[in-house]
Amino acid sequence: xxxxxxxxxxxxxxxxxxxxxxxxxxxxxxxxxxxxxxxxxxxxxxxxxxxxxxxxxxxxxxxxxxxxxxxxxxxxxxxxxxxxxxxxxxxxxxxxxxxxxxxxxxxxxxxxxxxxxxxxxxxxxxxxxxxxxxxxxxxxxxxxxxxxxxxxxxx
Amino acid sequence: xxxxxxxxxxxxxxxxxxxxxxxxxxxxxxxxxxxxxxxxxxxxxxxxxxxxxxxxxxxxxxxxxxxxxxxxxxxxxxxxxxxxxxxxxxxxxxxxxxxxxxxxxxxxxxxxxxxxxxxxxxxxxxxxxxxxxxxxxxxxxxxxx
Numbered sequence: 138x139x140x141x142x143x144x145x146x147x148x149x150x151x152x153x154x155x156x157x158x159x160x161x162x163x164x165x166x167x168x169x170x171x172x173x174x175x176x177x178x179x180x181x182x183x184x185x186x187x188x189x190x191x192x193x194x195x196x197x198x199x200x201x202x203x204x205x206x207x208x209x210x211x212x213x214x215x216x217x218x219x220x221x222x223x224x225x226x227x228x229x230x231x232x233x234x235x236x237x238x239x240x241x242x243x244x245x246x247x248x249x250x251x252x253x254x255x256x257x258x259x260x261x262x263x264x265x266x267x268x269x270x271x272x273x274x275x276x277x278x279x280x281x282x283x284x285x286x287x288x289x290x291x292x
Numbered sequence: 293x294x295x296x297x298x299x300x301x302x303x304x305x306x307x308x309x310x311x312x313x314x315x316x317x318x319x320x321x322x323x324x325x326x327x328x329x330x331x332x333x334x335x336x337x338x339x340x341x342x343x344x345x346x347x348x349x350x351x352x353x354x355x356x357x358x359x360x361x362x363x364x365x366x367x368x369x370x371x372x373x374x375x376x377x378x379x380x381x382x383x384x385x386x387x388x389x390x391x392x393x394x395x396x397x398x399x400x401x402x403x404x405x406x407x408x409x410x411x412x413x414x415x416x417x418x419x420x421x422x423x424x425x426x427x428x429x430x431x432x433x434x435x436x437x
Binding site: 166239267 | 402
């Protein structure tokens with residue numbers, strides 16, 4: 138099993154689709170990862186007294202990626218962090234860190250406002266044919282595509 | 293306990309799969325967003341197709357959840373301004389970090405140090421949303437007599 142090579146797109150897509158259906162079939166819940174972050178924040182700030190199933194799903198994501206790392210022998214990110222470290226340098230901790238912190242804040246705030254992230258709206262919500270999820274997915278895809286071309290033009 | 297174990301188990305499969313599909317590599321996301329590589333679009337489309345077929349089958353057979361016994365059902369939400377505005381904000385962040393909540397988490401346990409900043413940012417963004425909603429709710433309450 139060559140883990141450094143990605144398998145066919147339909148193989149990974151099939152697995153993600155089966156996870157979506159499996160969560161409904163076993164616990165009657167819609168897949169989503171941002172909810173796990175939210176559950177942890179709510180628990181850490183005393184807004185909630187217990188962790189929801191979403192936090193446990195996030196723990197699973199963390200564990201699954203860790204097992205992948207162990208079996209593959211290396212991470213899927215090599216030598217820096219994408220365009221950010223190519224532009225600013227691999228030792229530009231302040232600049233790249235600040236941009237990742239700000240981008241993360243936009244991701245967290247935006248996904249909470251939109252009711253889901255790439256998994257929650259883009260896979261979970263669309264799989265249940267929720268119109269709001271199709272609108273959210275179309276919007277974040279279009280925005281990210283346009284912004285990526287703008288970033289490419291500026292760098 | 294069984295619900296937590298099931299959630300963690302499905303999460304583990306999810307985390308392993310997105311890692312193997314290199315959804316956790318910011319350069320793969322960038323190629324996707326610059327329309328240079330269709331892999332991740334096709335991967336997501338396959339997931340949604342499988343999900344749509346599966347959810348239709350669950351509904352057709354009026355299935356009950358295996359661990360909770362509840363009739364399987366889900367909310368279908370009408371689109372509103374918050375879905376557009378929130379998704380646009382999310383999309384901006386996604387295009388800068390070339391990563392979103394699941395890959396950010398996966399990067400963390402793959403040992404990608406940069407993800408510490410992104411994880412912290414997502415936490416701050418979620419907290420800002422919760423505080424904003426609480427303040428909105430406070431303003432909406434009538435003044436105490």
